Amino acid sequence: MVYLLLCLWFGVAGAVVARIKGSSMFLWFVISAVLPVFGLLALLLYRSDREELRRQCPGCGKVVKLHDALCTSCGTELEFPDVAIISEAEAAARHG
Numbered sequence: 001m002v003y004l005l006l007c008l009w010f011g012v013a014g015a016v017v018a019r020i021k022g023s024s025m026f027l028w029f030v031i032s033a034v035l036p037v038f039g040l041l042a043l044l045l046y047r048s049d050r051e052e053l054r055r056q057c058p059g060c061g062k063v064v065k066l067h068d069a070l071c072t073s074c075g076t077e078l079e080f081p082d083v084a085i086i087s088e089a090e091a092a093a094r095h096g
């Protein structure tokens, strides 16, 4: 019984953290409830794609993740850029 309550508590905590990070609350509620400690740890270490910095491919102009070595659209090899485009999450925050 105590274990079930603990799972539920972790599930809610996971859902709250997921909400803050802009991830799926339901998904992380389930993960945190099934794997109480590991689920929450994974979530805390998990970095949302929306928080990744981005940059534009010089070949086709597609916006890709900063850490991508190849353009996912045209396959151009990408150098680490001088300028990065702010992340989707940050852009959304700036627009209110």
Ligand SMILES: [Zn+2]
Pocket (backbone or CB within 6 Å): 057, 058, 059, 060, 061, 062, 071, 072, 073, 074, 075, 076
């Ligand atoms: Zn490209």
